[in-house]
Amino acid sequence: MTTTSPIPQVSQQELYRYLEDRFACAQACAECSRACAVRASLVNPGGGTPEELVRRKGVICAEVCDATSRVLSEGNQTDEETVRAQVEWCRQVCLEGARAFDGHPGAERTAEVCRTCAQACTDFLDTLAPSTP
Template sequence: MTQSATQFIQRMLQTHPQSGQSPFEMSALVECISACFECAQVCTSCADACLGETEHLSHLAHCIRLNSDCADICDTTGRILIRQTQPELSVIRAQVQSCLAACKACGDECKQHAEKMNMKHCELCAESCRRCEQACQALLNGMQA
């Protein structure tokens, strides 16, 4: 029986010697980390798929840029959140807010391409961006001062 990535992340965080001192609610933290890593991969794949849309490539330049930016920001956010030793909440808050903004911008752009050009890869990317955006917001809402 294999574990999902989310379950494995949770188990890993629970083994951290300072897990009881975390300023985050565990389920919100795990969900946000998981959503960030998923979104990074989906955005990378969507950017690549957009590059393959040769007949629409000129219309997709902004989408490709947003996908690439969002992928990098989500990956970095996930990596920052998984570190539990002596977190600097002001830095984490700013990073999660940045991730939320990147996911919103990318999700909005991909949604337009999904609706106007019936691009299924953009539809899936918009869904992943929304999930990550919501997970970031939930984590921000629950952050202690």
């Protein structure tokens, strides 16, 4: 019986790093999802106010991070290009969320969690094979 790895022609060390980074990214996404959902629930909708922007960014970030965590948890069920696109989208949304939370009283921890998730996404993307145009 032949087994295949999720990344063709990689060393065992590269495979371990890939899996560790994938897990770290999924964990960061799950934590970011929870933090953003909590932060969004604490902000009262105000219709166009800065608080409403923070709430919306929190909801969007929570949803994207949750979806990314699920995609990464599926293992080999999703092709690499789909994973790459999802993780890149998550990275961008987390950075936008962090910027929205910056300077918002009480949201400093959430902004930091968003940045940590964005960095985990970047680290994971670095383990993937270069995309072809």
